[in-house]
Amino acid sequence: MKSREAGEQEALIEWAYFMEAQFPELELLHHIPNGGSRHRIEAIHLKQQGVKAGVPDLHLPVARGGYHSLYIEMKVKGNRPTPKQIHWHMMLVEQGNKVEVCYSFEEAKNVLLDYLKSTRVE
Numbered sequence: 001m002k003s004r005e006a007g008e009q010e011a012l013i014e015w016a017y018f019m020e021a022q023f024p025e026l027e028l029l030h031h032i033p034n035g036g037s038r039h040r041i042e043a044i045h046l047k048q049q050g051v052k053a054g055v056p057d058l059h060l061p062v063a064r065g066g067y068h069s070l071y072i073e074m075k076v077k078g079n080r081p082t083p084k085q086i087h088w089h090m091m092l093v094e095q096g097n098k099v100e101v102c103y104s105f106e107e108a109k110n111v112l113l114d115y116l117k118s119t120r121v122e
Contacts, residue, residue: 009057009074011105016112023116025062032059054084056092056099058108065118067098072111077103 009031016026034055056071063069071092073081081089081101089099098115102108 003076005074005076005079008076008105008108012058012074012108012112015105015109025060025116026112028062029058029060029112031057052088054082054086054088056085056088060112060115062116064115065098066096067115068096069098070112070115071097071099072108073099073101074108075101075103079103 013029013031016029020026032055034051034053056073058072058074060070060072071089073085073089075081089101092099100108100111102111
């Protein structure tokens, strides 16, 4: 059964696809598949290829409002970022990125809209 978190993220990606006409930069929004359960051998191969625990779920590599890019970590209500996720969030912020933890499609949609409408970095 699909998790509620995955469903919220899928709704966000579907919304972003339809909003590309208004915000073409949304075409760059992508999921970073570092989570989830995998067969042991597949997990070993992915780790050898660079998969790292704690990396946020979504990335928008677009500069806005003084930030290099936006990362979004999707969570469900009552769930909090892990220590590894918090560590990644802090490192990404130190490098000039914006990082947000969102608990719903609506919250993530508003974060994306606010980010895209902020002053463009030239």
